[in-house]
Amino acid sequence: MASTTPVAIIGAGLSGLSLALALHHQNIPSVLYETQAAPLDIGGAIMLSPNALRILDRLNVFQPLEARGYKFEQLYFRSGDDELVDEFEFGSAEKYGYSALRVYRYELINVLLDLVTQAGIRIEYGKKFDHIISETEQGVTWQFADGSESNAPLLVGADGIHSRVRQHLYPGLVAKFTNMLGITAAIPTAQLQASDDYSLPVTIMNPKHGAFVIAPQLVDGSEVLVGKQYRFTGPEPDREGWKKITSDKKWAVDFLRQGHENFPAIVDNATSSLSETKVNVWPFYLLPKLDTWASEKHARVVILGDAAHAIPPTAGQGVNQAFEDVYTFAGVVGKLGSESQLGAPGILKSALKNWQNGRQARIDRVLEVNDQINKRRMPSNEDVEFKPIDLEWLYSADFDKMVAEYAGSLE
Ligand SMILES: Cc1cc2nc3c(=O)[nH]c(=O)nc-3n(C[C@H](O)[C@H](O)[C@H](O)COP(=O)(O)OP(=O)(O)OC[C@H]3O[C@@H](n4cnc5c(N)ncnc54)[C@H](O)[C@@H]3O)c2cc1C
CATH class of the missing domain: 3.50.50.60 (FAD/NAD(P)-binding domain)
Incomplete structure (x- = not known):
């Protein structure tokens, strides 16, 4: 019919x-x-x-x-030694009628x-x-x-x-699997111990360990996402392989902590306590x-x-x-x-x-x-x-x- x-x-x-x-x-x-x-x-x-x-x-x-x-307008970029080096506009109530929303x-x-x-x-x-x-x-x-x-x-x-x-x-x-995974975790913003004038969301770029992202979420900004990209080696996992990788979060927590001593203190604070239940693993496909x-x-x-x-x-x-x-x-x-x-x-x-x-x-x-x-x-x-x-x-x-x-x- x-x-x-x-x-x-x-x-x-x-x-x-x-x-x-x-x-x-x-x-x-x-x-x-x-x-x-x-x-x-x-x-x-x-x-x-x-x-x-x-x-x-x-x-x-x-x-x-x-x-x-959470409303915001700019994404900030800082160098490995915590200098503000760049900004990227993600919204503007004044120019476009809308701030960005996370x-x-x-x-x-x-x-x-x-x-x-x-x-x-x-x-x-x-x-x-x-x-x-x-x-x-x-x-x-x-x-x-x-x-x-x-x-x-x-x-x-x-x-x-x-x-x-x-x-x-x-x-x-x-x-096509890009061999890159986004590894993220949610933590209370207070854990960052950042000063009030430290602008978020921020990406801190480290030449050896890559970029570390910190992005507020929840309406009052009381929680942030923290994350890095992971380069996967080896063949693309099958369905079972992905299940294992995305359900066992211990390796992801370890990865987020890796190299924290080479980043500014805010990253050290961000990764000092991470809950496996708040971790996400996101494979990038193209x-x-x-x-x-x-x-x-x-x-x-x-x-x-x-x-x-x-x-x-x-x-x-x-x-x-x-x-x-x-x-x-x-x-x-x-x-x-x-x-x-x-x-x-x-x-x-x-x-x-x-x-x-x-x-x-x-x-x-x-x-x-x-x-x-x-x-x-x-x-x-x-x-x-x-x-x-x-x-x-x-x-x-x-x-x-x-x-x-x-x-x-x-x-
Ligand atoms: C963790 C994560 C974070 C992201 N963050 C951002 C971000 O900050 N900004 C941004 O722009 N994008 C982001 N993305 C990308 C964004 O999520 C995708 O672009 C978006 O979800 C695409 O939506 P979609 O509805 O096209 O596909 P999907 O969200 O994949 O939805 C597809 C739906 O189809 C269903 N489906 C699949 N196959 C079948 C079938 N055979 N029969 C019936 N139903 C089926 C699925 O179950 C699913 O519900 C993120 C993605 C992930 C995973």
Whole structure:
């Protein structure tokens, strides 16, 4: 039987839930399928910049979220001997309308879930997408891992970096392990014993031991994340291997302490007491640039968020770019109009091509910012005076204008 819900979304993570909401704002019903048995808290906090916060504001997420996160505007960088050497703007209420917000991932998931529930959007948990059975001009039919089948005019893979939906577009393509792991822990801010004028969040760069990050979280800043990147040697672990690495946290605590005597005192204090229960291990994966985010044949299968692009963490734009995908995608689909128009061959395809080109152009610029930041972090560049990085285009973006351009309806 043909489904009457125009859009099916695979994955109820940050992209999937926000997409369901953004579609709801366009009066487009959707249904979510999530492989986990219940909403998943993978731990940790994320940093949201004004581009994403503007979108979350449009979706009525910002107001309830604002009270749950830590506000800040600059990221500070210090040398190994604790000199302030650089700053990177992450938000500005004055310039862009929003300070940056650092908030626990589960807080954001909970706000999104509340709004999704209020909107009457259905989420089916314990439903693992397996593969596409067929795709026609009218829609797509797929199978879940439990053998059941479903169909919809449009299927969106918001199923993360290891996306199965992406297999329909790129059979055999897997995300590449970068051999880097982010190792983080949460500690009380008081443990730092930092003076009141010591600006946070800060990254302290040590030529031998790499960068040590300290970033406040919780609304009152009473907790900080501390972290370093770990270079993994040996072959990429399999599922069981990852389970072992991410569940046994003793090695991660030892790693965070390693070399503390070569950092300023604040790092020594930060690592003097670390609880294994507050430690997170985050492997970094990358994807090659993908030529298309919609199936070539009929554009009835689309990927977005981490499923379409995995952005290195340098500029902190991973999830922020996912929100840009979601809002502009929903806007474009909304402009195409009703369910019946969604079915019009060709129109959807060309609108989605414009959408992807526009999105990719912004992601390319984010990658350039990443490169600029990385260059500034090279130890040999310590004495060079840097020009400020232009971020106006990133943080002040007008997403409704972009939607109009992608949908080809701009006068
Ligand atoms: C510890 C950590 C810290 C991070 N910090 C930051 C940060 O500070 N700033 C930033 O911008 N980014 C950060 N990121 C990256 C950011 O989390 C991702 O960009 C973001 O989560 C992408 O969201 P997503 O919804 O596209 O994918 P995901 O969050 O991976 O969600 C995918 C969802 O799909 C589900 N799923 C997967 N396969 C299937 C299937 N076959 N069937 C059904 N459901 C499926 C999953 O269970 C999951 O719920 C961080 C990531 C981690 C892990």
